[in-house]
Amino acid sequence: MQVDLVIQARWIIPVEPESVIYENYSLVINDGKIVDLLPQQTALEQFQPQSLQTLATHALIPGLINCHTHASMTLLRGIADDLHLMDWLQNHIWPLEKKWVGESFVRDGTDLAIAEMIRGGTTCFNDMYFFPDVAAHQAIHHGIRASAGLILIDFPTIWAENSEAYIEKGLALHDELRHEPLISTPFAPHASYTVSDQPLQKIRMLADEMGLPVHMHVHETRHEVAEQMNKTGQTPLQRLSELGLLTPNFMGVHMTQFSEIEIADYAKTGAHVVHCPESNLKLGSGFCPVAQCLEAGINVALGTDGAASNNDLDMLGEMRTAALLGKGVSQDASAVPAKTALQMATLNGARALGLEETTGSLVPGKAADVVAINLDELETLPLYNPLSQITYSASRNQVSDVWVAGKQLLKNHSLTTIDLTALKAKIKDWHSRLVESSS
Numbered sequence: 001m002q003v004d005l006v007i008q009a010r011w012i013i014p015v016e017p018e019s020v021i022y023e024n025y026s027l028v029i030n031d032g033k034i035v036d037l038l039p040q041q042t043a044l045e046q047f048q049p050q051s052l053q054t055l056a057t058h059a060l061i062p063g064l065i066n067c068h069t070h071a072s073m074t075l076l077r078g079i080a081d082d083l084h085l086m087d088w089l090q091n092h093i094w095p096l097e098k099k100w101v102g103e104s105f106v107r108d109g110t111d112l113a114i115a116e117m118i119r120g121g122t123t124c125f126n127d128m129y130f131f132p133d134v135a136a137h138q139a140i141h142h143g144i145r146a147s148a149g150l151i152l153i154d155f156p157t158i159w160a161e162n163s164e165a166y167i168e169k170g171l172a173l174h175d176e177l178r179h180e181p182l183i184s185t186p187f188a189p190h191a192s193y194t195v196s197d198q199p200l201q202k203i204r205m206l207a208d209e210m211g212l213p214v215h216m217h218v219h220e221t222r223h224e225v226a227e228q229m230n231k232t233g234q235t236p237l238q239r240l241s242e243l244g245l246l247t248p249n250f251m252g253v254h255m256t257q258f259s260e261i262e263i264a265d266y267a268k269t270g271a272h273v274v275h276c277p278e279s280n281l282k283l284g285s286g287f288c289p290v291a292q293c294l295e296a297g298i299n300v301a302l303g304t305d306g307a308a309s310n311n312d313l314d315m316l317g318e319m320r321t322a323a324l325l326g327k328g329v330s331q332d333a334s335a336v337p338a339k340t341a342l343q344m345a346t347l348n349g350a351r352a353l354g355l356e357e358t359t360g361s362l363v364p365g366k367a368a369d370v371v372a373i374n375l376d377e378l379e380t381l382p383l384y385n386p387l388s389q390i391t392y393s394a395s396r397n398q399v400s401d402v403w404v405a406g407k408q409l410l411k412n413h414s415l416t417t418i419d420l421t422a423l424k425a426k427i428k429d430w431h432s433r434l435v436e437s438s439s
């Protein structure tokens with residue numbers, strides 16, 4: 001049988017089935033999809049590839065899924081650090097956004113994020129920001145998979161003047177993008193403290209009808225929970241539950257305040273948790289009890305959050321932090337093992353985004369979203385177990401090749417769809433403008 005591409009790799013870690021590592025196997029790709037995984041010799045007997053790539057010292061893993069980010073905020077990377085969430089948002093980020101956010105900010109910031117993400121092995125990102133139309137367009141242009149969140153926040157911004165307008169613009173965008181194979185459009189109400197009941201009820205109704213995910217910051221800090229308790233006598237989770245939002249379509253991002261009883265109740269709803277350990281640590285918000293969530297059967301995915309609060313979009317780094325923090329918080333070294341960290345960064349993300357049939361594991365029939373990591377570097381030698389090396393030792397600089405839907409976006413460390421020199425020049429331009437405005 002003729003096929004587009006056969007990749008021969010030293011190791012293939014498909015994530016499904018769990019705990020399997022194939023040695024000296026080939027991944028067979030045709031028409032953007034995975035056709036087969038089989039021993040290298042058998043693959044060459046059964047398939048005639050148009051292109052044959054040999055990665056003799058590499059591991060192939062499913063493309064990493066960054067399940068929560070604000071891509072264009074990469075332009076604000078490092079502009080305001082070492083601050084608590086509300087001080088950071090109200091006194092720094094929101095005023096800067098008010099002044100600067102527009103189509104070109106989102107376009108250039110998203111390009112920077114996409115370039116960084118591809119180079120680090122991310123093949124899909126779940127975005128929440130203004131101008132999701134622009135972010136979706138850039139993702140399509142550069143060939144990366146994206147969930148362009150239909151943002152909603154109570155206050156007027158350059159994107160929309162009130163909640164009806166946010167929803168209307170979101171629905172129009174969903175309609176416009178519904179045949180784009182790389183793009184999905186979850187609802188993205190910002191947070192419990194920034195969106196009132198009526199628009200949330202509307203979103204619940206629309207999400208149920210249209211089968212779309214809902215992506216929201218929830219219980220990010222102790223302050224958020226205490227303030228809502230004082231105002232209304234309810235925690236944000238209680239309120240969202242009462243509004244009927246906690247369903248298998250719901251992604252609660254952060255969840256640093258999450259008691260045993262809340263975890264048990266949340267698990268029953270089938271809703272997902274998106275864990276952003278580095279952002280939570282950096283903003284001093286605490287940490288999500290991930291080991292307990294996993295034990296309760298909650299699907300936990302991983303995200304970096306925006307680069308203004310992380311300050312990178314490094315999913316391999318996030319996997320390592322999640323594994324280490326999970327062990328530290330539960331005081332159990334067996335909590336969040338290497339294979340679980342990888343599953344959180346791949347398959348669990350696909351499940352949370354409703355993309356499980358499309359991506360998240362290297363299984364025949366799914367899209368060829370694939371990442372090659374070269375493990376023949378000093379930093380990952382000697383090599384007893386490739387999965388351990390990837391989670392605990394490898395850096396994103398070891399990501400050598402990346403494919404999304406069979407299209408190669410990173411080839412031997414070089415981006416194929418982004419001009420790095422031109423991009424850097426644009427970002428330096430933004431830097432000059434932003435520095436001038438704040439001095």
Ligand SMILES: [Zn+2]
Pocket residue numbers: 068069070217305306
């Ligand atoms: Zn966020």
